[in-house]
Every structure is written in C-alpha cells, then in structure tokens.
Amino acid sequence: MSDANKDNDEADEDKNKPIYTVWHGYNVVLTENCHPSEMRKRESTTPPLNEAAAFSNNTTQRTAVRRSSGKLEDYGWLRQLDLRNDVPTIDEIRDWKFDVLQFEDTVLIQVFIKLLEYYNLLETFNLDRDTLARYANEVMNLHHKDCYYQKVDIEQKDEEVDEEKEIEKEEEEKDNSKSDIILCEYHNWYHAMSCVHTSFLFLTLGGADEYLNPIDLFCIIFGALIHDLDHPGTNSDFEVKRSTSLAKLYDNDAVLERHSINMGLSMCQKNPELDCLKPFKEKEKEYIAHYVGESVLATDPARHGGIVKGALEFVEKGAQNYQQQSSSTTGESDSSEASYFDRSNPKHRQFIGRLILHSADISNPVQSSFDVAADWAIRVVTEFTRQAEKEKQLQLPVTEFMDGLDSKYKISKLQIGFFNFMVKPLFHTIGILFPKLKMLEEWGVKNNLQYQAVIDEHDLEQKVRESMDMKEGRVFEHYDGDKQVKEVEESVYRKSSGF
Ligand SMILES: [Zn+2]
Numbered sequence: 001m002s003d004a005n006k007d008n009d010e011a012d013e014d015k016n017k018p019i020y021t022v023w024h025g026y027n028v029v030l031t032e033n034c035h036p037s038e039m040r041k042r043e044s045t046t047p048p049l050n051e052a053a054a055f056s057n058n059t060t061q062r063t064a065v066r067r068s069s070g071k072l073e074d075y076g077w078l079r080q081l082d083l084r085n086d087v088p089t090i091d092e093i094r095d096w097k098f099d100v101l102q103f104e105d106t107v108l109i110q111v112f113i114k115l116l117e118y119y120n121l122l123e124t125f126n127l128d129r130d131t132l133a134r135y136a137n138e139v140m141n142l143h144h145k146d147c148y149y150q151k152v153d154i155e156q157k158d159e160e161v162d163e164e165k166e167i168e169k170e171e172e173e174k175d176n177s178k179s180d181i182i183l184c185e186y187h188n189w190y191h192a193m194s195c196v197h198t199s200f201l202f203l204t205l206g207g208a209d210e211y212l213n214p215i216d217l218f219c220i221i222f223g224a225l226i227h228d229l230d231h232p233g234t235n236s237d238f239e240v241k242r243s244t245s246l247a248k249l250y251d252n253d254a255v256l257e258r259h260s261i262n263m264g265l266s267m268c269q270k271n272p273e274l275d276c277l278k279p280f281k282e283k284e285k286e287y288i289a290h291y292v293g294e295s296v297l298a299t300d301p302a303r304h305g306g307i308v309k310g311a312l313e314f315v316e317k318g319a320q321n322y323q324q325q326s327s328s329t330t331g332e333s334d335s336s337e338a339s340y341f342d343r344s345n346p347k348h349r350q351f352i353g354r355l356i357l358h359s360a361d362i363s364n365p366v367q368s369s370f371d372v373a374a375d376w377a378i379r380v381v382t383e384f385t386r387q388a389e390k391e392k393q394l395q396l397p398v399t400e401f402m403d404g405l406d407s408k409y410k411i412s413k414l415q416i417g418f419f420n421f422m423v424k425p426l427f428h429t430i431g432i433l434f435p436k437l438k439m440l441e442e443w444g445v446k447n448n449l450q451y452q453a454v455i456d457e458h459d460l461e462q463k464v465r466e467s468m469d470m471k472e473g474r475v476f477e478h479y480d481g482d483k484q485v486k487e488v489e490e491s492v493y494r495k496s497s498g499f
Helices: 003-016 051-055 107-118 129-141 158-179 189-204 214-226 236-241 245-249 255-270 282-297 301-328 346-361 370-393 408-433 435-475 481-496
Strands: 019-023 026-030 063-067 149-153
Touching: 107 129, 107 189, 107 214, 129 189, 129 214, 129 255, 189 214, 189 346, 214 255, 214 282, 214 346, 236 245, 236 255, 236 370, 245 255, 255 282, 282 346, 301 346, 301 408, 346 408, 370 408, 370 435, 408 435
Parallel strands: none
Antiparallel strands: 019 026, 063 149
C-alpha cells in the first residue's frame, strides 16, 4: 500500500469515528459518518426547501400523489389514496378522525408548525418559523421513504400512468437490489407525524396539557417528531445481533432511540440554518435535552413494562389522595375527580411526556377507523417480514413474531396478541389517568373484533373442510383401514382439483 493510500485510509477512518460532544448538558454523539445507513449513498429525495411553496396555501395541483401497494402483497388492507396537498385547518387536525396518511409529505411540515402555533409556542419562546420549517424538512428527509409513495402526472391517462409506473417500479426494484436502498413502510415520516399528531391530541383533547408547562408541550411535540429519526426499518435488536458500530456506540441499549435523539439534537448544533432551538435560554436548552431524551427513550419497547407500572402507581396514589380528600370534607360529598398529577412536580411532568410518547407510538390499533388501523398494520408487517428475511440471509436468529406473516389470518393473530398484551393494559390505565381518553381502549376493542372476524372465518372454513373430509371418510367405514385412507385421500384430491 502506498503512503498516499494509507493516508487516505486513515483519513477515512477518522471520518468514520464518532465525535463526542455535549449539547447543553446532554451527551451527544455526532454520528453522521458511523451509522450503516449513512454509509450508503443517501439520495436526496427532496430539493432544498422552497419556503414559498412550503408555506403556500395554493391548492393548484400539478401532480397527484398516490399510494399504491405496487407488487407487494397487502391483503387488501392498504388503502389506495389520492393525497391532499392543501393545508388542513386546526379544527380538522384537532379531531381523532384526522389521518396523516391522507396528505402529501410536505404538507405535514406545516401541520407540525400549526400544532406549535396552537399552543402559542413560537411567540412564547420567540422561535423562528422559517428555521422550524427547515428543521422539520430536514427531519422529513432523514426518514427513509416507503415503497408506496409516488408522484404521478395527472394529465396522463390512467393506463399510461400505470404502464409508466410499472416500468419505473421495475427499474427501482433493480436499483434497490443493487444499492440496498432502505425502504421503511412503517418507520417513515408519516409515522413520525402520526406520533406528533396523536401526542398533540393527548395534550389538547385528552387534557394532559393541564398538567404541563409550555416548554413541556414543546418537548413532547418536538420529541415525537424526531423519535424515529433515521430509522433503518429494522429494530434495535437487529443492530445488537449484528454487533454494528451503532450497537457498540450505545452499549446495546435502546440503540435506535439513542441514535434518533442524538441526530435530532446534534442537527441544531451542526448547522445554524437548522438550529430551531437557538432562541431558548441556556437553562431551557438543558431542560429540553433532558425532557426530550427521556421521552424518546420511553419509545423503546423494552421500557414498556416500566411505563405501565409507573402509570399504575400514579393511579394508586391518585386514588389514595382522592379518598383522603373525600374523608376530610365534612357532610357534603366531594364531586371533584381524582387528580393524579401535580403540575408543580417536574417528575410528574416528565412522566407525562414519557407516557404520551410511548402511547402515541403504539396507538395504531386504537384508531377510530379500522381502515386506518389496518393500513398501519400492513405497513408494520411489511417491515417485520423484510427483517425476518434479512435475518435468514445473514444466518442470524430469526425474530419469531416477524416471520411467516403471509396471510390475513396470521396478521390478525399478531394484531390481537399485540393489542391484548401491550396496547390494552396501557390504554386502560391511560383512560383512568385521563378520562377524556377512555374511548381509545374501546376503539381498540372494536378494531380487535374485526381481526377476530378474520380468524373466525378462517377457523370456520378449516372446520368445514375437516368435517367434509371426515364425512366422506365415514362413508367407507366398513372397508378395511388401508382402503379407507385411500378413499379419504381421493375425496380430498377431488375437492382440491375442483371435482
Ligand atoms: Zn415510533
């Protein structure tokens, strides 16, 4: 190796070393060059922000954006949507029926800013609207795209569009196999914005904002935005199993969550154009780093049990306080509701942030509409299937629940299990702590019934098939054993071959 080459290699190595730094009291690792997904060529999917376009409410539509499942099996659960490019009103947004998947991606940047404006946070902290928009635009670009999202020219006839789409798709697939482009059908910008939106509804319609200060509200909305930044479409465990540089960097603990926190905060530090947190005072920045860090860490599935336990402790303490208050009142009954949180207690406020981000993150099964819930379900299953395939290719232990999800029946079983064991206990507790959110558990139960109907239909078909085989088998009961087996086999063959 020549000295020049050696020098180059050393320079590359230096470039790939993580840079440790501190962002206002919070340890930040500048990981730009050390994440596997950064090592591939990141195609810049969106041009630099055109602010005029980003803020324009002009609804003149030159292109339509559609969702299509393409060649992927979606079992009819992925909706085919023509996406809106107008900015929704705050009344539309403050509604459980609001569905981020109905909008073009750039529109959601404005939705994010509208939520901050709803709480007057731009004025309160003197935040710059353009910088916030640039930051959110960068966050959007740092999420990997799904394979469903595509722009088409609406002036073309549908058949021509479809043909062109097919060719594009095939080319894209070829490119993907060569360059190993990461596709995230679930952990993409839409999931980030779904989490932002649901967190906002927990605050405003759920009444959690009563217990929080303006800076906490900012941290929750901001934290939800960055909580899955640069998600590779596979989970933290996949990083740990492969002993990646990222897993080592974070000591195998909440690997992807820590990566997202660091990226989200260090972006402000690295690029003044994106420093949306600049107007905050030093003490506030320290508070934000801690609050956002803790809230995003709460989205690590491994922390689920601790959060449910913590929520139950608040329920118990609240009930005790309520009883004490009631018994101290003489004569007249106390009609006030039990209060579980104390706004003056920072630990209470931080717990609410953790609870909201974790709950919003796994809130897809409690959507008010089954169609929306199933759309998200098929997305997450697509990612699971891809991870299981990768694990097989790399001869790693395969994550059992991600493997073999190749029918509506199996996906329904997975969804029911996930709801019953994780989502339902959490949302039941949330319904006690925030009574205005009680209906979420009920919506989840209702959605579960639809999955159960798929299972029942499958089981019924199975039973009918078995009983038909038995019935035909019984006709030949008087024959000897071998002949009976042969006849049953023939009857099955006749049915399966359409006779
Ligand atoms: Zn998430």
